[in-house]
Amino acid sequence: LPIDRNLTDRVLAGDRRAVARAISVVEEAGAEGRALIREIFAKTGRAYVIGVTGAPGTGKSTLVDRFVVEARRAQLTAGVLAIDPSSPFTGGAILADRVRMTSHDADPGVFIRSMATRGHLGGLALATGDAALVLDAAGFDIVVIETVGVGQDEVDIVSASDIALVVLVPGAGDDLQAIKAGVMEIADIFVVNKADRDNADDVVHAVSASLALQTFGPGAWAPPIVKTNALSGDGADRLWAEVERFRHRMGPAAGDRRVAWQARHLRNLLAAAFVRRAEAALPPGEFDRLVADVVARTLDPYSAVASIVERV
Ligand SMILES: Nc1nc2c(ncn2[C@@H]2O[C@H](COP(=O)(O)OP(=O)(O)O)[C@@H](O)[C@H]2O)c(=O)[nH]1
Ligand SMILES: [Mg+2]
Numbered sequence: 001l002p003i004d005r006n007l008t009d010r011v012l013a014g015d016r017r018a019v020a021r022a023i024s025v026v027e028e029a030g031a032e033g034r035a036l037i038r039e040i041f042a043k044t045g046r047a048y049v050i051g052v053t054g055a056p057g058t059g060k061s062t063l064v065d066r067f068v069v070e071a072r073r074a075q076l077t078a079g080v081l082a083i084d085p086s087s088p089f090t091g092g093a094i095l096a097d098r099v100r101m102t103s104h105d106a107d108p109g110v111f112i113r114s115m116a117t118r119g120h121l122g123g124l125a126l127a128t129g130d131a132a133l134v135l136d137a138a139g140f141d142i143v144v145i146e147t148v149g150v151g152q153d154e155v156d157i158v159s160a161s162d163i164a165l166v167v168l169v170p171g172a173g174d175d176l177q178a179i180k181a182g183v184m185e186i187a188d189i190f191v192v193n194k195a196d197r198d199n200a201d202d203v204v205h206a207v208s209a210s211l212a213l214q215t216f217g218p219g220a221w222a223p224p225i226v227k228t229n230a231l232s233g234d235g236a237d238r239l240w241a242e243v244e245r246f247r248h249r250m251g252p253a254a255g256d257r258r259v260a261w262q263a264r265h266l267r268n269l270l271a272a273a274f275v276r277r278a279e280a281a282l283p284p285g286e287f288d289r290l291v292a293d294v295v296a297r298t299l300d301p302y303s304a305v306a307s308i309v310e311r312v
Pocket of ligand 1: 059061193195229
């Protein structure tokens, strides 16, 4: 496939329009996107990737906005990917996140992009990971990925990050929010946002009670709980300080995390590539015939797979 060198070069030079275009290309999860990633990959791995997850309406976008202000204060540039379940798939058009309060438009050190959750052929986690690589290659110091903590896709996205922030808010059943979503285990920092509300401390206590049930070995990171008011910006500096503390404390362990993630990622890509190859190697209609045989119970699924593997 011919590679658009011009696009690659412009991404590496940090050209914003090229970055936007490149994200659209990788969102399509086709050969062009794979070629682009191949071209830029050696220039990635430098950005610090921050995953932010939590239920809808917990104030993630508002908080990320504040967070970006802190990053800029620290002389760091920031790329933001907001995975927005409410935005329809636009084929890559740039959507303004409706709740952004601060205008970063005039700031070349900030790039914000909304991505729809539907319409990604290769899966949301893959599209998001590749979009993060584009921002990384373009030279952004930090890449923030905001995602709604509901499904496996979102957990995958956050576990691909260097640090995971889980956002909770005061309200009914809040002590269970994180546990229900299965993100309790992946949180490096708990954020109790909307701390301007009365019962914010109830959430803090619920989280610390559940953390108290876990044992943290020597040198292990015990997730701190940070109260924020994203509307006023209160606590954003403390949140930033905790992220910095984690980054410095977890230096070598961060490498292990990337190794573990990369191993899983390669296996997933291998599985997908292998399925593509296997299906292509079968005579037309053969796969469907095997499915029919399994449904009819004349063939078991393990033997069906074995018969395909033999032929590849
Ligand atoms: N009272 C209060 N409202 C907040 C706070 N942070 C965000 N909000 C509001 O909560 C709503 C949802 O915020 P948003 O950032 O879109 O949440 P997201 O869906 O998690 O991205 C918006 O109306 C925000 O203005 C906060 O700290 N306190
Ligand atoms: Mg949001």
